[in-house]
Amino acid sequence: DADVTQTPRNRITKTGKRIMLECSQTKGHDRMYWYRQDPGLGLRLIYYSFDVKDINKGEISDGYSVSRQAQAKFSLSLESAIPNQTALYFCATSDPGTGGGYTFGSGTRLTVV
Amino acid sequence: AQSVTQPDIHITVSEGASLELRCNYSYGATPYLFWYVQSPGQGLQLLLKYFSGDTLVQGIKGFEAEFKRSQSSFNLRKPSVHWSDAAEYFCAVGASLSGNQFYFGTGTSLTVIP
Numbered sequence: 001d002a003d004v005t006q007t008p009r010n011r012i013t014k015t016g017k018r019i020m021l022e023c024s025q026t027k028g029h030d031r032m033y034w035y036r037q038d039p040g041l042g043l044r045l046i047y048y049s050f051d052v053k054d055i056n057k058g059e060i061s062d063g064y065s066v067s068r069q070a071q072a073k074f075s076l077s078l079e080s081a082i083p084n085q086t087a088l089y090f091c092a093t094s095d096p097g098t099g100g101g102y103t104f105g106s107g108t109r110l111t112v113v
Numbered sequence: 114a115q116s117v118t119q120p121d122i123h124i125t126v127s128e129g130a131s132l133e134l135r136c137n138y139s140y141g142a143t144p145y146l147f148w149y150v151q152s153p154g155q156g157l158q159l160l161l162k163y164f165s166g167d168t169l170v171q172g173i174k175g176f177e178a179e180f181k182r183s184q185s186s187f188n189l190r191k192p193s194v195h196w197s198d199a200a201e202y203f204c205a206v207g208a209s210l211s212g213n214q215f216y217f218g219t220g221t222s223l224t225v226i227p
Contacts, residue, residue, distance in 0.1 A: 004156075033214070035217075040122075040219055041219060042203065042217045042218055042219040042220055043157075043203070043217040044217075045214050048214060058214065090156060090157070092157075101147055101159045101162050102149075102157070102159070102215070103159075104149075104156035104157045104158070105156050106154075106155060106156045107155075107156050
């Protein structure tokens with residue numbers, strides 16, 4: 001099993017629909033992150049969580065919400081999807097105590113039509 | 114504020130040739146620096162990282178990077194490129210391991226020609 005699993009891998013949804021992207025990790029790390037990747041823009045942070053009771057906004061949190069259901073699970077929701085939220089979404093986890101760096105999931109490709 | 118610049122959007126090299134991908138960062142103190150590789154349809158994989166000590170760091174897949182404080186650079190190198198190295202490469206910088214996040218560059222796409 002992958003260290004960080006994202007579901008679904010691909011999703012097409014309609015404008016205005018609510019959608020949830022899920023992430024689970026088996027690394028046992030406290031820190032989890034959601035990024036989106038757009039061509040030419042690199043990765044931008046949406047939300048991050050340093051433990052189950054800690055949720056923080058990143059640089060582009062508008063239009064998104066998150067839930068940290070457990071240490072291993074961190075889900076991202078689009079309450080009312082819009083076309084400019086079409087992107088590749090990555091979940092990641094990290095542990096500063098073991099040298100930093102992220103372990104990424106394989107990504108969810110979301111298309112909003 | 115921290116930032117990362119990868120000046121080259123796309124690079125093409127011949128198989129067997131040497132490679133250098135550029136990364137410049139903006140940060141006042143000693144940064145934490147990373148290089149990641151993203152193969153098509155995959156997530157990002159950590160190639161190497163620099164925290165302190167020896168400024169030349171070795172990573173996986175035969176890659177190395179050199180931290181040059183005077184130039185605010187952390188360029189990635191490989192002596193001989195293989196076709197399987199074709200991918201997108203991202204440089205990232207963070208203020209500390211316990212900081213909020215790491216900032217990513219916009220990436221450099223590498224094409225390897227036979």
